[in-house]
Amino acid sequence: MNKKEPILDVKNISMHFGGLKAVDKLSLQVYPDEIVALIGPNGAGKTTFFNCITGIYEPTLGDVFVLRDGKKRRLNGLKPNKVTELGLARTFQNIRIFSNMTVLENVMVGRHCRTKSWVIGAILRDKKTRQEEIETIEYSYNLLEKLDLHKFANEMAKNLPYGAQKKLEIARALATDPVLLLLDEPAAGLNPQETSELKDIINKIKEEEKISILLIEHDMKLVMNISDRVYVMESGRLLAQGTPREISQNPEVIKAYLGEEHA
Amino acid sequence: MFEEIKKSLKVSIWFMFLTFPIMVIKVNLTDKVIIWRWKNLILVGIGSFFLSFIWRYLLERKAKKAKKEEMGIGQTSIFLKIFNNPKYAKPLYIIFLLFILAFPFIFSMYQTNIMISALIYVMLGLGLNIVVGLAGLLDLGYVAFYAVGAYSYALLNYHFHINFWLALPIGGLLAAIFGIVLGFPVLRLRGDYLAIVTLGFGEIIRLILENWDEFSFGPSGISNIPRPSLFGINLGVKESTIFIYYLIVFMSIITIFVVNRLQNSRLGRAWIALREDEIACQAMGIDKTKTKLTAFALGATWAGFGGVIFAAKTTFINPASFTFLESAIILSIVVLGGMGSIQGVILAALIMILLPEYLRAFSDYRMLIFGASMVLMMVFRPEGLIPSSRRKYEYDPTKR
Amino acid sequence: MDYFFELFFSGLSKGSIYALIALGYTMVYGIIELINFAHGEIYMIGAFTALIISGILTILGFNKISILILATIGAVIYSSAYGFTVEKIAYKPLRGSSRLSPLISAIGMSIFLQNYVLLAQTPNFVSFPELIPEIKWLEPYSSFLGSTDFVIIVTTAIVLVLLTILIKFTKIGKAMRATAQNQVMAALVGVNVDKIISVTFIIGSGLAAIGGVLIGSHVGQINFYIGFIAGIKAFTAAVLGGIGSIPGAVLGGLVLGWTESFGTGYISSDYEDVFAFCLLVLILIFRPAGILGESTQQKV
Numbered sequence: 001m002n003k004k005e006p007i008l009d010v011k012n013i014s015m016h017f018g019g020l021k022a023v024d025k026l027s028l029q030v031y032p033d034e035i036v037a038l039i040g041p042n043g044a045g046k047t048t049f050f051n052c053i054t055g056i057y058e059p060t061l062g063d064v065f066v067l068r069d070g071k072k073r074r075l076n077g078l079k080p081n082k083v084t085e086l087g088l089a090r091t092f093q094n095i096r097i098f099s100n101m102t103v104l105e106n107v108m109v110g111r112h113c114r115t116k117s118w119v120i121g122a123i124l125r126d127k128k129t130r131q132e133e134i135e136t137i138e139y140s141y142n143l144l145e146k147l148d149l150h151k152f153a154n155e156m157a158k159n160l161p162y163g164a165q166k167k168l169e170i171a172r173a174l175a176t177d178p179v180l181l182l183l184d185e186p187a188a189g190l191n192p193q194e195t196s197e198l199k200d201i202i203n204k205i206k207e208e209e210k211i212s213i214l215l216i217e218h219d220m221k222l223v224m225n226i227s228d229r230v231y232v233m234e235s236g237r238l239l240a241q242g243t244p245r246e247i248s249q250n251p252e253v254i255k256a257y258l259g260e261e262h263a
Numbered sequence: 264m265f266e267e268i269k270k271s272l273k274v275s276i277w278f279m280f281l282t283f284p285i286m287v288i289k290v291n292l293t294d295k296v297i298i299w300r301w302k303n304l305i306l307v308g309i310g311s312f313f314l315s316f317i318w319r320y321l322l323e324r325k326a327k328k329a330k331k332e333e334m335g336i337g338q339t340s341i342f343l344k345i346f347n348n349p350k351y352a353k354p355l356y357i358i359f360l361l362f363i364l365a366f367p368f369i370f371s372m373y374q375t376n377i378m379i380s381a382l383i384y385v386m387l388g389l390g391l392n393i394v395v396g397l398a399g400l401l402d403l404g405y406v407a408f409y410a411v412g413a414y415s416y417a418l419l420n421y422h423f424h425i426n427f428w429l430a431l432p433i434g435g436l437l438a439a440i441f442g443i444v445l446g447f448p449v450l451r452l453r454g455d456y457l458a459i460v461t462l463g464f465g466e467i468i469r470l471i472l473e474n475w476d477e478f479s480f481g482p483s484g485i486s487n488i489p490r491p492s493l494f495g496i497n498l499g500v501k502e503s504t505i506f507i508y509y510l511i512v513f514m515s516i517i518t519i520f521v522v523n524r525l526q527n528s529r530l531g532r533a534w535i536a537l538r539e540d541e542i543a544c545q546a547m548g549i550d551k552t553k554t555k556l557t558a559f560a561l562g563a564t565w566a567g568f569g570g571v572i573f574a575a576k577t578t579f580i581n582p583a584s585f586t587f588l589e590s591a592i593i594l595s596i597v598v599l600g601g602m603g604s605i606q607g608v609i610l611a612a613l614i615m616i617l618l619p620e621y622l623r624a625f626s627d628y629r630m631l632i633f634g635a636s637m638v639l640m641m642v643f644r645p646e647g648l649i650p651s652s653r654r655k656y657e658y659d660p661t662k663r
Numbered sequence: 664m665d666y667f668f669e670l671f672f673s674g675l676s677k678g679s680i681y682a683l684i685a686l687g688y689t690m691v692y693g694i695i696e697l698i699n700f701a702h703g704e705i706y707m708i709g710a711f712t713a714l715i716i717s718g719i720l721t722i723l724g725f726n727k728i729s730i731l732i733l734a735t736i737g738a739v740i741y742s743s744a745y746g747f748t749v750e751k752i753a754y755k756p757l758r759g760s761s762r763l764s765p766l767i768s769a770i771g772m773s774i775f776l777q778n779y780v781l782l783a784q785t786p787n788f789v790s791f792p793e794l795i796p797e798i799k800w801l802e803p804y805s806s807f808l809g810s811t812d813f814v815i816i817v818t819t820a821i822v823l824v825l826l827t828i829l830i831k832f833t834k835i836g837k838a839m840r841a842t843a844q845n846q847v848m849a850a851l852v853g854v855n856v857d858k859i860i861s862v863t864f865i866i867g868s869g870l871a872a873i874g875g876v877l878i879g880s881h882v883g884q885i886n887f888y889i890g891f892i893a894g895i896k897a898f899t900a901a902v903l904g905g906i907g908s909i910p911g912a913v914l915g916g917l918v919l920g921w922t923e924s925f926g927t928g929y930i931s932s933d934y935e936d937v938f939a940f941c942l943l944v945l946i947l948i949f950r951p952a953g954i955l956g957e958s959t960q961q962k963v
Contacts, residue, residue: 113548637771
């Protein structure tokens with residue numbers, strides 16, 4: 001697998017807030033058709049790392065590259081919307097859906113960066129705009145079907161149960177047609193049944209859509225179950241990386257997670 | 264029950280204390296007399312006693328409703344059901360449209376003039392609705408763009424004899440350019456700062472119009488602005504009033520048409536997404552600045568059109584017509600109607616402008632009621648008179 | 664040189680009053696992150712209450728000093744009561760709703776209070792009695808520092824010292840700081856957040872009332888609309904210094920006062936308000952955190 005070029009290539013990025021090094025010289029690669037997990041104790045800098053590569057923060061040092069359609073592009077300093085256009089889509093730790101829009105519309109918003117119509121098209125509703133609109137609806141509805149959300153299509157997003165809102169965030173991110181999906185604690189707050197459904201969804205995205213996944217997660221069972229590789233972060237640094245098996249036997253990781261006496 | 268009465272009595276005593284100096288006492292220092300208006304004290308006492316019951320009842324009802332909605336059994340009012348059901352809504356709209364079209368033949372010139380004002384506010388309200396209601400940008404200086412429209416017609420006509428028909432698009436365009444120029448630096452500001460900066464801009468423009476005599480003729484304003492002509496024929500006062508009336512009806516319909524199409528488009532969805540959550544919106548690949556600027560510019564365009572028509576209607580403008588109060592009125596129209604709701608904004612504009620005109624006794628209290636209703640609306644019914652509803656897309660997966 | 668000092672001191676006294684009002688904005692913003700649009704109206708009500716009380720006392724024949732003191736006390740009590748009530752009616756029921764709602768409610772409250780005073784009192788300017796007595800020993804300097812300016816500056820200084828003591832060293836001050844830092848945590852450790860918010864409104868309104876009395880006797884006339892412009896200017900001062908920061912509000916007030924007084928003195932008096940608004944716009948665009956404020960990044 002490693003012979004291929006990585007679709008996400010992070011080289012030695014650091015993020016400093018004043019004197020605090022929230023992310024310190026971290027390198028990470030995600031290859032095509034791969035599920036990679038990023039784990040670590042609370043406050044290790046995982047979400048900051050996500051924010052650095054999705055353009056919410058600009059990393060202090062280092063480079064981030066993404067490969068889309070055979071072209072390698074540097075992401076540093078690009079705005080979040082440009083990063084999404086280049087093929088990284090993400091969900092958020094605390095749900096950030098558009099509460100007062102319908103479920104279908106939420107997903108349709110995700111199509112924004114793959115469609116074009118603007119003021120004139122909106123007002124005149126010419127043939128091209130109508131066509132685009134129909135395609136958007138169809139694309140979005142299909143996505144909802146895949147995630148089993150289509151029965152809520154015309155419901156207000158705020159009225160969905162928590163688990164469905166989390167799925168909606170994934171559907172919305174998928175609508176941007178990404179090469180890599182970044183999930184920030186997708187299983188947080190889900191019950192065991194929903195977690196197992198999430199596992200299937202993630203596998204399905206990888207198998208059917210050919211989209212790689214990088215996820216932050218605290219649910220070790222889920223991580224060990226679905227990941228091809230795992231990165232472990234602690235205090236902004238990379239502690240270890242390897243297959244789930246290697247990680248679960250790494251003494252450093254065990255020490256970081258369980259404390260000194262278990263080492 | 265006894266507890267409730269006790270509570271209300273407390274409120275009543277508090278308000279009698281609170282309003283005592285301002286409501287009861289009036290001092291005339293030149294004649295050295297003090298006027299005591301004890302009647303007001305009694306009115307305040309009784310009024311606040313009863314209002315406090317209503318206040319608590321409404322708060323309770325709101326809490327109950329919120330609880331119900333949390334459990335997923337929220338219900339829409341009959342009012343809304345009618346508006347959202349095309350079977351009832353369509354005939355209602357047609358009757359309303361016919362009434363509007365027949366208006367100048369049924370009512371007097373005076374009333375037609377009032378209706379013109381009301382319809383200008385419908386346009387302004389719908390324009391601001393794009394900015395505040397859809398894109399969630401609180402613009403407190405909207406009147407500045409209205410002023411740009413009005414002054415561009417007045418000045419272009421004064422200096423270059425440009426007629427109304429040419430001035431209308433120019434006014435709209437100039438307002439849009441102003442919107443972009445002013446919007447560019449401020450749109451990265453957080454919501455409440457944006458509100459204050461736009462207010463500042465609005466005031467700066469008014470103060471410039473007031474003080475730069477060489478440019479704008481200062482506080483005395485510009486008079487003898489021609490009314491619009493019809494195919495080069497100059498109309499008399501009566502005919503031209505009727506003509507302006509139909510013009511503004513036509514413009515309002517265009518506005519409704521455009522805003523309706525905008526809000527159910529890719530751009531409209533981007534605006535609403537921006538209003539709901541800026542960070543998630545950017546993560547969906549939406550260019551924040553471009554989307555906000557478009558909302559700002561489009562909103563301003565309508566204020567520009569409104570300004571040109573206003574100048575043509577009154578034939579006289581001065582800076583006093585473009586104070587912050589005007590911005591506040593337009594904003595309260597949007598808020599009362601329901602942010603993002605076209606029907607709501609139309610209804611609110613008609614109520615807010617027509618009611619004080621027809622209830623003369625009421626007109627002194629007009630601004631008092633505007634202010635109070637803004638507070639009450641936010642406390643009890645933040646979604647407005649007619650809450651906006653999102654379009655439901657029909658999609659039949661079997662027809663693939 | 665006298666002209667320069669005249670402008671300097673008039674800017675200082677004007678700035679002091681802006682500072683007094685700005686403190687109310689800053690304190691409220693620090694605690695509930697709301698621009699209290701109605702704050703300017705609280706100040707206006709303070710000025711009107713002082714006017715009414717001093718009117719009665721003048722007719723009754725009291726002397727100037729006692730009128731000044733009684734009118735100020737009355738104004739502070741009433742403004743505080745109004746501030747307290749406004750919070751209970753227009754802001755408290757909206758806690759936890761979107762950011763725009765309380766702001767719109769505040770604008771509504773501001774319009775309501777303006778028109779309430781307009782209808783209950785008068786739409787016209789009314790002359791405000793001169794309450795501040797001439798100070799004899801200031802006479803040699805009168806070419807650039809009048810008694811009124813002097814009293815305004817001294818009063819503001821005293822009030823600021825008292826406020827600092829209150830916030831730094833008293834229990835309620837500690838609770839206020841805790842609430843400003845983190846409402847939920849403060850509530851968890853036993854701070855009555857509702858009470859602290861009320862106290863903040865009361866203190867802020869009281870300060871505004873002092874500003875109202877001082878400006879009334881400085882300018883000599885007031886009307887129902889003075890709160891609007893003063894409110895915006897004070898808000899500018901608060902933002903200028905860094906909203907949420909108490910020393911910032913004072914610094915901002917002074918900077919604004921000087922900008923206006925030197926701007927009108929050396930450039931043009933027609934554009935007095937324009938200077939303030941331009942300063943506001945420029946500050947918000949180029950340094951939204953203000954002079955003493957810290958920029959905060961939104962948490963994702």
